Amino acid sequence: MSGEALSSPDTVGQAMTTERPTKTPAKTSSAWRPWFALFILVAVIVTGAVALWYYVWGGVCSDCDGYYHPPQILLRNNGCAGTNCTGTVQMVDRLLPLNHFRTVVLNGTGIAIPLTELRSGTVGSGEGLTLTWTDFRGDDELSVGDRFSLSGVAQGFHYQVSFVDRVSGNLIAALTFDA
Numbered sequence: 001m002s003g004e005a006l007s008s009p010d011t012v013g014q015a016m017t018t019e020r021p022t023k024t025p026a027k028t029s030s031a032w033r034p035w036f037a038l039f040i041l042v043a044v045i046v047t048g049a050v051a052l053w054y055y056v057w058g059g060v061c062s063d064c065d066g067y068y069h070p071p072q073i074l075l076r077n078n079g080c081a082g083t084n085c086t087g088t089v090q091m092v093d094r095l096l097p098l099n100h101f102r103t104v105v106l107n108g109t110g111i112a113i114p115l116t117e118l119r120s121g122t123v124g125s126g127e128g129l130t131l132t133w134t135d136f137r138g139d140d141e142l143s144v145g146d147r148f149s150l151s152g153v154a155q156g157f158h159y160q161v162s163f164v165d166r167v168s169g170n171l172i173a174a175l176t177f178d179a
Contacts, residue, residue, distance in 0.1 A: 070165040071096055073142065075175040083153050085177035087161065089136075089146040098133070098140050101172070102164040105131055105150065108157055115164065118142070128152045131161065153179040 074091035098118045105113035105124070113131055116124035120135040129152040136145035153159055162174040 068168060070168045070170045070172055071100070071142075073163065073173045075163075075173050077175055077177065078147075080153060080177055080179050083151060083179075085150045085153050085159065085179060087148050087175045087177075089142060089144055092142055092144055095141045095143055098135065098142055100166050101142060102166055103131060104162050104164065105129060106160040106162070108159070112159070117166075118163070123148075128154075129159070150177060153177065155179050 072091075072093040073089060076088045076090040078086040078088055080086075098120060101118040102115050103113070103118050103123055104111060104115045105126075107127060107129070112127040112129050113124040114126065116131075118133060120133050120138075120140060123131040123133050125131070129150060132149045132151070134147040134149070135141075135143075136147065137143050148161065150159055150161060157179050159177045159179065160174055161177070163172045164170065165172050
């Protein structure tokens, strides 16, 4: 008859009036809080610095893995008007000095302007052609918006302006003009 004892009014009332002892929170020192905040602050600063370093240098370093990776550029053909053909740098994967590149101009039958170091102004001339470079930002670095012009072209010829990486000797980009 233990069931009767549990349902009797005496045990119910006794359970209602009996208070459970409450646990008081242990007194903790608040001395650790500034150190914890400092730890969090340092962790955020270090994480931000690593992310910034990777953002700035991670995509720029051309030989971080021990191998040389030639730059990549994309050129846009602006077309020819009369005896002048123009092109624009549309994409560059990293900024490099103009003299990091060499140019050569082919006229369909041979070399019209031999391999020449890229620089602002007149780059080279030969066989009645002149290649000029306009540095859009004026910083002597190959960048988006830089323009080049091939003047002296003749109707009915195909001209190719090629860009060669100075370090590897690889052809980086080429643009063909149909005059």
